[in-house]
Amino acid sequence: MKTLTLEPIAKVEGVVHLPGSKSISNRALLLAALAKGTTRITNLLDSDDVSHMLNALTALGVQFSLSADKTVCEIKGVAGVFQHKEPLELFLGNAGTAMRPLTAALAVSNVDVTLTGEPRMYERPIGHLVDALLQWNADIEYLQHKDYPPLRIRGKALAGGKISIDGSVSSQFLTAVLMAAPLLSGDSEIVISGELVSKPYIDITLALMARFGVVVDNNNYQSFVVKGNQQYQSPGDFLVEGDASSASYFLAAAAIKGGTIKVTGIGKNAVQGDIHFADALEAMGATVDWGYDYISVTRNQLKGIDRDYNAIPDAAMTIATTALFAQGPTAIRNVYNWRVKETDRLNAMATELRKVGAEVEEGEDYILITPPTTLKHASIATYNDHRMAMCFSLVALSNTAVTIEDPDCTRKTFPQYFEVFSSLSTLA
Ligand SMILES: O=C(O)C1=C[C@@H](OP(=O)(O)O)[C@@H](O)[C@H](O)C1
Numbered sequence: 566m567k568t569l570t571l572e573p574i575a576k577v578e579g580v581v582h583l584p585g586s587k588s589i590s591n592r593a594l595l596l597a598a599l600a601k602g603t604t605r606i607t608n609l610l611d612s613d614d615v616s617h618m619l620n621a622l623t624a625l626g627v628q629f630s631l632s633a634d635k636t637v638c639e640i641k642g643v644a645g646v647f648q649h650k651e652p653l654e655l656f657l658g659n660a661g662t663a664m665r666p667l668t669a670a671l672a673v674s675n676v677d678v679t680l681t682g683e684p685r686m687y688e689r690p691i692g693h694l695v696d697a698l699l700q701w702n703a704d705i706e707y708l709q710h711k712d713y714p715p716l717r718i719r720g721k722a723l724a725g726g727k728i729s730i731d732g733s734v735s736s737q738f739l740t741a742v743l744m745a746a747p748l749l750s751g752d753s754e755i756v757i758s759g760e761l762v763s764k765p766y767i768d769i770t771l772a773l774m775a776r777f778g779v780v781v782d783n784n785n786y787q788s789f790v791v792k793g794n795q796q797y798q799s800p801g802d803f804l805v806e807g808d809a810s811s812a813s814y815f816l817a818a819a820a821i822k823g824g825t826i827k828v829t830g831i832g833k834n835a836v837q838g839d840i841h842f843a844d845a846l847e848a849m850g851a852t853v854d855w856g857y858d859y860i861s862v863t864r865n866q867l868k869g870i871d872r873d874y875n876a877i878p879d880a881a882m883t884i885a886t887t888a889l890f891a892q893g894p895t896a897i898r899n900v901y902n903w904r905v906k907e908t909d910r911l912n913a914m915a916t917e918l919r920k921v922g923a924e925v926e927e928g929e930d931y932i933l934i935t936p937p938t939t940l941k942h943a944s945i946a947t948y949n950d951h952r953m954a955m956c957f958s959l960v961a962l963s964n965t966a967v968t969i970e971d972p973d974c975t976r977k978t979f980p981q982y983f984e985v986f987s988s989l990s991t992l993a
């Protein structure tokens with residue numbers, strides 16, 4: 566297996582132009598594909614998760630052109646729902662932002678589609694989404710195990726109406742039904758049961774739908790009303806914000822061993838909840854500066870924090886390895902759904918943090934990390950989880966090297982991560 570050893574880093578500083586947000590790239594592609602008119606998407610992310618969405622759109626007959634560097638996509642919308650006569654199989658890797666939204670969009674289209682993915686995708690639940698779509702009378706079949714992909718979807722026109730959806734495992738299920746709702750022939754009301762997790766991602770969904778001309782009535786995230794029989798409208802040009810989750814590694818590095826690092830492509834008005842990772846760093850003691858198109862962080866003495874990070878589950882992983890450099894313990898709470906992401910992230914994080922010397926308590930939905938006085942060199946298993954690889958690069962900001970196993974797993978959202986990280990670093 567390929568490994569990458571990062572030697573101890575004395576200092577980090579510089580400017581990072583962030584690649585496009587994964588969450589926004591895949592939403593923008595899907596809505597542009599459904600919309601009336603041609604959309605020119607710029608700063609599109611080029612990564613595996615986005616390739617899976619693009620490949621699915623190609624197979625569905627959507628016409629688009631990509632620039633040589635794959636960051637500009639001009640896409641001609643189908644002005645309605647997808648139409649495809651022959652049965653199709655779409656392979657979606659482990660991309661939640663492709664699997665979940667496409668399940669709903671295809672259930673209301675004229676298609677007969679089987680959605681497949683990597684083995685881990687077949688362990689990531691989708692039952693809450695399918696249960697919601699079945700209430701609209703969708704035709705969806707589990708091909709292996711109840712509540713998990715692969716799925717066979719025989720899409721058809723659906724009438725809408727009132728449904729309930731369990732929001733306690735993934736917000737992507739609600740995102741999926743919201744994006745499909747305007748395509749129903751009648752109006753719909755979507756009522757949330759259970760505590761809605763990862764709420765800021767719903768704001769991304771509503772903001773994107775609005776950019777494509779569809780306004781949703783949001784009753785305090787308890788229920789949503791969407792008018793039926795609508796068509797998404799292309800906004801013409803659409804610029805993808807920088808990826809705020811990807812920014813977290815650089816901002817954390819600055820807090821630990823800056824210098825100052827400035828990330829551009831996101832700022833104080835960004836729509837992604839993960840920009841509030843910078844607030845976590847500030848609470849730990851770092852100095853944060855916010856502009857309209859940048860966030861910069863400068864080092865300071867860090868102290869441990871104890872907070873609920875349900876709203877930013879992806880960036881919260883970066884807090885776990887930043888905690889290695891703080892005075893006192895850090896608790897990251899209310900992150901149960903770490904267990905159903907690329908791997909069981911609570912277990913993976915606890916196991917690997919212990920390897921570098923931390924004392925870790927792994928709860929059902931929290932992790933409590935007490936940093937060691939000196940970090941130990943370790944070979945870090947990454948569990949095919951891009952965020953495990955990126956988070957543990959921070960260990961090199963010590964007097965100790967760190968070895969990252971399978972570093973190429975960052976291709977899910979950030980293929981160039983290690984090149985960018987190294988370009989900011991001065992070795993000890
Ligand atoms: O809607 C989105 O773009 C996402 C929502 C979050 O998932 P959950 O809602 O499952 O927490 C997040 O972890 C994922 O990386 C992207």
Ligand SMILES: C=C(OP(=O)(O)O)C(=O)O
Binds near residue numbers: 659879906
């Ligand atoms: C959970 C993640 O991905 P997905 O979109 O596949 O859910 C992630 O990127 O951390």
